Amino acid sequence: MIVAEEARLKRAANRQLKKSIGRLLAALRRELETLDADLDKQIRSSPAWRIKEQLLSSVPGVGKGISRT
Numbered sequence: 001m002i003v004a005e006e007a008r009l010k011r012a013a014n015r016q017l018k019k020s021i022g023r024l025l026a027a028l029r030r031e032l033e034t035l036d037a038d039l040d041k042q043i044r045s046s047p048a049w050r051i052k053e054q055l056l057s058s059v060p061g062v063g064k065g066i067s068r069t
Contacts, residue, residue, distance in 0.1 A: 002028050039068060 002025065009021045043049045056067035 003031070020057065 005021055005025050009018060009025065012018045043053055046049065052069045053064075056062055057064060062065055
């Protein structure tokens with residue numbers, strides 16, 4: 001949704017529409033940050049998931065996002 005709204009923002013001509021899309025983007029980004037924090041908390045609280053994440057992220061090219069997916 002963030003990518004779609006960013007694309008809409010680039011095409012928007014109306015100032016009010018740009019402000020509206022900007023507010024929506026801010027809300028979506030806040031929600032994504034909250035979800036990432038919740039996921040991080042869940043992984044840290046589980047020894048099994050922590051080990052799996054560490055193992056996966058030790059592979060070159062595999063970062064936090066991929067290891068958690």
